[in-house]
Amino acid sequence: MARVVQKFGGSSVADAESIKRVARRIVATRNDGHEVCVVISAMGDTTDDLLDLAKQISPNPPGRELDMLLTAGERMSAALLAMAIHDQGATAVSYTGSQAGVITTAAHGNARIIDITPGRIEKSLTQGDIVIVAGFQGVAQDTKDVTTLGRGASDTTAVALAAALGAAYCEIYTDVDGVFTADPRLVPSARRIPHICYEEMLELAANGAKVLHLRCVEYARREHVPVHVRSSFSDQPGTWVADVTEEPGGTMEAALITGVAHDLSEAKITVVGVPDQVGKAARVFNALGEADINIDMIVQNASVSDATTAITFTLPDADRPTAIEALRAIQAEIGFQDIIYNDQIGKVSVIGVGMRSHPGVTARFFTALAEAGVNIGMIATSEIRISVVVDEADVPAAVRAAHTAFGLDSESGEAVVYAGTGR
Ligand code: ASP
Ligand code: MG
Secondary structure (H helix, E strand, O other): OOEEEEEEOHHHHOOHHHHHHHHHHHHHHHHOOOEEEEEEOOOOOHHHHHHHHHHHHOOOOOHHHHHHHHHHHHHHHHHHHHHHHHHOOOOEEEEOOOOOOEEEOOOOOOOOEEEEOOHHHHHHHHOOOEEEEEOOEEEEOOOOOEEEOOOOOHHHHHHHHHHHOOOOEEEEEEOEOOOEOOOOOOOOOOOEOOEEEHHHHHHHHHOOOOOOOHHHHHHHHHHOOOEEEEEOOOOOOOEEEEOOOOOOOOOOOOOOOOEEEEEOOEEEEEEEEEEOOOOHHHHHHHHHHHOOOOOOOEEEOOOOOOOEEEEEEEEEHHHHHHHHHHHHOOHHHHOOOEEEEEOOEEEEEEEOHHHHOOOOHHHHHHHHHHHOOOOOOEEEEEOOEEEEEEEHHHHHHHHHHHHHHOOOOOOOOOOOEOOOOOO
């Protein structure tokens, strides 16, 4: 008997039938003798629909009220799931994030978990009840207001609860069979990765792979929670995210590249005609930092004859207006000429701990891009990742070319996308 946390995403509970199906799976786990704590997302596209509704009421709704609204989505699915479980003869009790003891900062829309006080969950589990917790929400320590943890953060709720409850592992049920070598929606020959280490999973999540929330992976790594990402539509084994990639005693040589990630959510800004003087770049990035903008890649061109330089960086496209405003405010002071931007870009990254010990990975990646006719706009690397910025229209070709070049294609075409709009 083990204590386990199971999380089901919105596409797994999109309608009444799906909720009953998920309930059957949960009851089966309970009947196997396990203590089960379930974290649930809002049904289907509920969160998007609620956001759309709020926008129709007000262009800029107060964060506190938006969180009151959005947390209702998870509360609905939690209660419905508990009802479905009762109907199948087991006992279940649903809790909001606040009731479950998820204590957060007061940053509405993007709160962080500070502490978990799972007293009520513990009590219910000990009584033999299945516990259902509404994902992606908590209560602020100071203000006592209800908060949300950011889009997709039910994964984070699940891993945080698994750590707090001392669960043996955390299962993340989703609409694909696990973590794939590339997005199966883009690369039909993508393969399921059976085991992946936290480090690689972090890079995948940070560079556009949407299967797991980035903060969930950070949390899992810090607390050493093994995470099993798998489909709620099948009984196939999924992907184990844990400390080691290889099974004990395994003889398989680690792959050079574990996966290819892509990200269409960024934009590129170039600050043109920046005087080539000490402190100008610092001033540019201070202004962006003060505006709370997360910068990704940065390139500064060599000075040209007029003693100016151009600074190009990428950032989330959603932050572009704020960034441009912050830069305009210091244009006269810095004395740069102009700001130009491009939001029709995409980032393609190859990721693998294998590249630490193998030269030539960059050459192979760039050759594949060249043969696919893809032009590289920007380049960035970490110890286990190479990323390029390309035209948005070139992203599918670039991902497929890299996937093939590193021998990741499967012959059988095993990738199945069971549900979800990918919205
Ligand atoms: N329902 C929330 C969202 O759509 C949280 C989640 O699904 O993880 O972002
Ligand atoms: Mg999700």
